[in-house]
Amino acid sequence: MNEVPFIKISLTIKGKVKIMLQEKTGNIAGLIWNALAAAEEAQTFKQIKKATKLAEKDFNLGLGWLLREDKVNAVETGDEKDPYAYSLK
Secondary structure, three states, rough: OHHHHHHHHHOOOOHHHHOOOOOOOHHHHHHHHHHHHHHOOOHHHHHHHHOOOHHHHHHHHEEEEEEEHHOOOOOOOOOOOOEEEEEEO
16 A cells, blocks of 8 residues: 555656656747847857857757757758757748
């Protein structure tokens, strides 16, 4: 009997974590979206990071969301250190 409540609690915690991560991802994607909307041309990671103050892992999380939703274009820049520039579709 003790195992069942533990499982229910675990499922509840996992559900909350999933919702919290989705909210965080959506908020980060919104920051990237706003930075791209304010820009007149495609922006590199360095430019977006400067505008949003995002860490690289958070940038990747939000960008992945936007790419999955087909909201941004990505073009190669030819720069090995900052190889892509992004713009809104």
